[in-house]
Amino acid sequence: MYNLILFLVLLTLGYAVGQYAERRHYRSILEREEKYSGLPAIASKYPPQQPHYGQALVTGSTVVSVDYFKRFLAALRNLFGGRVTAYESLLDRARRESLLRMKQQAAALGADMVFNVKYETASISKGNGNTIGSIEVLAYGTALIAPPAR
Amino acid sequence: MRYRNPKIPEGINVSPGHPLRELALLAGAAILLIVILAFLLGQFGGRLARLLPFEHEAAIAPVELLNSDAGPALQGYIDALADRLTQRMELPEDMRISLRVDGGETFNAFATLGGNVLLYRGLLEALPHENALAMLLAHEIAHVAHRDPIVGIGRGAAVQLVFGLLFGDPNLAVLGSAGLYTQLHFSRAMERSADSAALAAVHGLYGHVAGARDLFNTIQAERVRSGSGEPPAVFNSHPLDQKRIEALDLLASERQWSRIGEVTPLPATFGRWLDEAAAASKDRSAH
Numbered sequence: 001m002y003n004l005i006l007f008l009v010l011l012t013l014g015y016a017v018g019q020y021a022e023r024r025h026y027r028s029i030l031e032r033e034e035k036y037s038g039l040p041a042i043a044s045k046y047p048p049q050q051p052h053y054g055q056a057l058v059t060g061s062t063v064v065s066v067d068y069f070k071r072f073l074a075a076l077r078n079l080f081g082g083r084v085t086a087y088e089s090l091l092d093r094a095r096r097e098s099l100l101r102m103k104q105q106a107a108a109l110g111a112d113m114v115f116n117v118k119y120e121t122a123s124i125s126k127g128n129g130n131t132i133g134s135i136e137v138l139a140y141g142t143a144l145i146a147p148p149a150r
Numbered sequence: 151m152r153y154r155n156p157k158i159p160e161g162i163n164v165s166p167g168h169p170l171r172e173l174a175l176l177a178g179a180a181i182l183l184i185v186i187l188a189f190l191l192g193q194f195g196g197r198l199a200r201l202l203p204f205e206h207e208a209a210i211a212p213v214e215l216l217n218s219d220a221g222p223a224l225q226g227y228i229d230a231l232a233d234r235l236t237q238r239m240e241l242p243e244d245m246r247i248s249l250r251v252d253g254g255e256t257f258n259a260f261a262t263l264g265g266n267v268l269l270y271r272g273l274l275e276a277l278p279h280e281n282a283l284a285m286l287l288a289h290e291i292a293h294v295a296h297r298d299p300i301v302g303i304g305r306g307a308a309v310q311l312v313f314g315l316l317f318g319d320p321n322l323a324v325l326g327s328a329g330l331y332t333q334l335h336f337s338r339a340m341e342r343s344a345d346s347a348a349l350a351a352v353h354g355l356y357g358h359v360a361g362a363r364d365l366f367n368t369i370q371a372e373r374v375r376s377g378s379g380e381p382p383a384v385f386n387s388h389p390l391d392q393k394r395i396e397a398l399d400l401l402a403s404e405r406q407w408s409r410i411g412e413v414t415p416l417p418a419t420f421g422r423w424l425d426e427a428a429a430a431s432k433d434r435s436a437h
Contacts, residue, residue, distance in 0.1 A: 015169070015170075019169075033157075037155060037157070040153045040154050040155040041155060042153050042155075048153075069169070069173075070169075072173075073169060073172060073173055073176065076173075076176035076177060076180055077176060079176075079179075079180060079183075080176065080179060083165055085164075085165040085167060085169075085172060086169060086172070088163065088164045088165055089164045091163075092163045092164050095163075113153050
C-alpha cells in the first residue's frame with residue numbers, strides 16, 4: 001500500500017514538475033533561437049572561400065534524463081510498442097539546447113556562422129540495468145570567424 | 151551565397167497528444183491485460199487443483215487451525231444431521247465431512263480443505279430452526295462436494311505465484327498451511343451452485359423447502375444488526391442475500407418444490423450445547 005502511495009506521489013510529482021520545466025524550457029529555447037537567428041548553423045562541409053575566415057571548433061552539449069512520469073509512460077509503451085512520444089519532446093529539447101549552446105560559444109568567439117554542424121548522442125547509463133536512462137546530445141561544428149576589416 | 155537558418159514550424163519532431171491521455175490509454179490497456187491474465191491463470195490453477203485427489207487434499211488441510219469446541223451431544227446431533235443430508239447429495243466415495251464447532255462469537259461458517267467444515271457459535275445461535283441449520287450444513291457440504299476449497303486455493307495460488315514471479319516478491323507462503331486457510335475465496339458461481347445443491351438436499355430431507363431461506367434472512371438480519379454495513383466476514387464474496395433468495399425461490403418453483411411445510415425445531419437443549427461450546431472455547435484460549 002505504501003509503495004502504491006509512493007508511486008502515485010512520484011508519478012504526480014514527476015508529471016507536474018516535468019511539465020512545468022518543459023514549458024519553461026521551450027519558452028527559453030524559442031527566445032534564444034530568435035536571438036541567435038543571425039548566426040546560422042549550416043550542415044555543409046564546404047565553407048565559403050572568401051573572405052578568409054578564421055576557424056574554430058565549437059561544441060554544445062546537453063545531458064538529459066527523464067522524469068518519473070515519462071519513464072513510467074515509456075515503460076508502458078514498451079509493452080505495446082509504438083512511438084515513445086514521452087521521450088520525443090525531451091530529445092527535441094536536448095537537440096535544440098545543444099545547438100543553442102554551440103551557437104552561444106560561436107557568438108562568444110565573434111563567429112558569423114557555424115559550418116559542418118553535426119550531432120552525436122551517447123547513452124550515459126548504458127547497460128546499467130535499472131538506473132534512470134540519461135543521454136548526452138552533443139552538437140559541434142566549425143565556427144567561421146570573419147577576419148578583422150582592413 | 152547567403153547562409154541562413156529559416157524558422158522551422160514547431161511540433162514536427164514532437165508528436166502531438168496529451169501525455170495524460172496516453173497514460174490513461176496505456177495504463178488502461180495494461181490493467182485489462184493483467185485482469186485477463188489473472189482470470190486465465192485462475193481458471194488454469196482451479197482446473198489443476200481439481201485434479202488433486204481428495205485424500206491428498208485432506209493431508210494438506212490446516213487441521214491445527216480447526217478446533218472443535220462441541221460437546222459429544224452437539225457433535226452427535228450435527229453429525230447425524232449432516233449424514234442425513236450427505237445421503238441425498240451424492241458425495242464421492244472417498245469424501246468424508248468433518249464438522250467442527252468453534253465456540254467463538256464470530257458470525258460465520260465455512261468449508262475448507264479436506265472436507266473440514268467450521269461452524270461458529272455466533273452463527274449457530276442465530277439460526278431459528280433445524281431447516282435453516284440443514285441449509286447451512288448442506289451449503290458447506292456442497293462446497294466440499296464441488297471441491298470449491300481446493301479450487302479456490304488453486305486459483306489464488308496460480309495467480310499469486312505467476313504475478314509474484316513477474317513483479318518480484320513471490321509470496322510463496324501462500325503454499326503453506328496458513329496461506330491455505332486465508333486464501334479461501336469462493337466465486338459467486340460457486341456460491342450459487344452450492345446454494346442449489348443445498349436446497350435440493352434440504353428438499354430431499356424434509357420433502358419441502360420451507361425455512362431454507364431463513365438462513366439468508368438470518369444473515370441479512372445480522373448484517374443490519376451489526377450496522378456497519380460490513381457483511382459478515384465469510385459472506386464477503388457471497389452474492390447478495392436478496393439475489394440468492396430470489397435464485398432459490400426460482401429454483402424451488404421450477405422444480406415444483408413446496409415452499410410450505412412444517413419446520414423442524416432445533417433440539418430444546420441446543421442453546422445449552424452452544425453455551426458449553428462457548429465455555430470450552432474460553433477454556434481453550436485460556437490455556
